[in-house]
Amino acid sequence: MLVQGRARLIEEHNAIRHKLLTRDGNEIDSVFVDRRNSTVYPNGNILVVCCEGNAGFYEYGIATTPIEAGFSVLGWNHPGFAGSTGVPFPDQEKNAVDVVMQFAIHRLNFLPESIIVYAWSIGAFCATWAAMNYPDIRGLILDATFDDVLPLAASKMPPSLEPIVKRTIKGYLNLNNLEQLNSFPKLVTEETLWALRDWLSGDRSHQMVLWNEGGVDEDFCMEKLSSYIRNNGPSFPMLIVVTETVWKFEGWNRDPLQKINVDLKARKHMVDFNSTHCTPLPSGLFQIPWDLAQAADPNGRGADGFCRVSADMCGPPPSGDTP
Numbered sequence: 001m002l003v004q005g006r007a008r009l010i011e012e013h014n015a016i017r018h019k020l021l022t023r024d025g026n027e028i029d030s031v032f033v034d035r036r037n038s039t040v041y042p043n044g045n046i047l048v049v050c051c052e053g054n055a056g057f058y059e060y061g062i063a064t065t066p067i068e069a070g071f072s073v074l075g076w077n078h079p080g081f082a083g084s085t086g087v088p089f090p091d092q093e094k095n096a097v098d099v100v101m102q103f104a105i106h107r108l109n110f111l112p113e114s115i116i117v118y119a120w121s122i123g124a125f126c127a128t129w130a131a132m133n134y135p136d137i138r139g140l141i142l143d144a145t146f147d148d149v150l151p152l153a154a155s156k157m158p159p160s161l162e163p164i165v166k167r168t169i170k171g172y173l174n175l176n177n178l179e180q181l182n183s184f185p186k187l188v189t190e191e192t193l194w195a196l197r198d199w200l201s202g203d204r205s206h207q208m209v210l211w212n213e214g215g216v217d218e219d220f221c222m223e224k225l226s227s228y229i230r231n232n233g234p235s236f237p238m239l240i241v242v243t244e245t246v247w248k249f250e251g252w253n254r255d256p257l258q259k260i261n262v263d264l265k266a267r268k269h270m271v272d273f274n275s276t277h278c279t280p281l282p283s284g285l286f287q288i289p290w291d292l293a294q295a296a297d298p299n300g301r302g303a304d305g306f307c308r309v310s311a312d313m314c315g316p317p318p319s320g321d322t323p
Contacts, residue, residue, distance in 0.1 A: 002082055005059030009033065013067060019083070020076070020103050022095040029083030030076040030100060031058050032108065033067055041070035046138060046288065047110045049100060049130070050075045053121030053144075057082050062120045062143070068283035071116075074108070076100050078126075090125070090173060097126040101134055112136040116289065121145055121277070128180035139289030143273075143281050147178035204272050 009015035013033045020028040035044030048066035050073060052058065058075030059082065066073050079086030079096050086092045104110050115137045119127030124145035131140045146152055150169045157165050169175075199207055271285055 002057055002059045005057070006031070009059070009063075018103070020099045022079075022086075022092070022099045024086075024092060024095050026079050026086035026092060026096065027084060028076050028079070028096050028099060029058075029081075030074060030103070031063075032075075033063075033073040034108075035070065035072045043070045043288070044072050046114050046116060047072045047074055047104055047108070048116045048118050049097075049104060051097065051117065051119035051123035051126040051130075052076075052078065052081075053119075053123045056120065056123065062118065062123075062280065065281050065283050065286050066116075066118060069286045072110075074100065074104055090175065093126050094129050097130050098133070101130055113138050116141060118286075119143065119145065120281075122149075122175065124177045125149075125175045125180075128177045132180045132183040141286070141289065142177075144277050145177060147176075147181075149173065149175040149177075200270070203274070207272075 006015075006017070009031055010017070015031045015033045018030045018032060020030055022028060035041040038044040048063075048071045050058065050061065050063045050066065052061040052075075056062065057077055061075065063073050063075040076096070077084040078088045079092040080088050084096070086096075101115075104115055105112060112134055113136055115134075116139045117127045117130050117134075117137060118141045120143045122145070124142050127140060127142065131137060150166065153169055154162055154165050199210060271287070273281060273285055
């Protein structure tokens with residue numbers, strides 16, 4: 001089955017297979033689909049590095065989604081999977097994704113700002129590690145993953161074994177994706193996190209209610225965000241802080257501004273796909289992560305599209321007022 005999948009990639013997509021040597025001596029089996037400078041594939045100049053989930057292989061895995069969406073794709077198999085040597089322990093996983101990123105940048109000659117890291121399920125451990133260590137990448141896409149593996153592991157074991165499970169996970173298999181993700185450029189500050197939780201707590205109909213109740217004026221918000229870039233430039237990191245001298249509404253409560261701002265960001269950066277865990281993400285939902293700088297200036301830099309947003313950033317003015 002794997003041989004057939006590999007043959008399909010080579011025959012239908014002109015894929016090239018590579019073996020990559022990690023710093024700890026493992027050989028990582030990888031495959032590269034090159035669509036650069038193609039008139040058929042407008043996204044071909046962007047490389048998607050795919051991090052498979054448990055029991056996932058590049059031959060029959062998530063690489064299908066960005067391939068169908070017209071991107072260049074670099075797939076690889078975890079240590080011990082298919083043609084890769086080693087075992088899938090955290091340190092070996094880090095070394096594996098590191099050599100994949102180095103290969104993409106230094107041998108395939110993709111700039112970091114032209115690379116998207118895409119992961120499904122447990123593959124997010126490698127992906128968030130890559131994002132943490134290569135913060136200049138174009139974006140990070142996580143599909144059906146977890147923030148910390150410990151609660152999942154503990155729920156599958158008898159309560160009497162919980163101390164052993166905790167010690168094992170923390171000592172040997174600490175797949176704390178959230179901790180690594182927090183080292184990647186954040187989209188919101190800690191004080192606005194409550195609004196993000198509220199947005200994510202329901203389905204799309206719930207989100208539409210929040211959107212309408214908050215009175216989010218997307219054009220108005222985008223103009224405010226764009227004005228920041230025009231005045232301060234698009235350099236990374238963007239620490240967007242709007243002081244009272246710049247943004248002042250008499251009697252305007254701060255909490256609604258927090259909620260409006262975060263609801264806008266959540267809608268731009270997050271997509272709901274109601275399905276089972278193992279269902280592949282449709283190619284139509286695979287989108288380039290929203291880039292504020294590009295949205296503000298389509299002819300601009302096209303990279304580093306991540307920003308840290310303050311609590312007071314953006315919301316529609318009360319009736320009769322002007323910003």
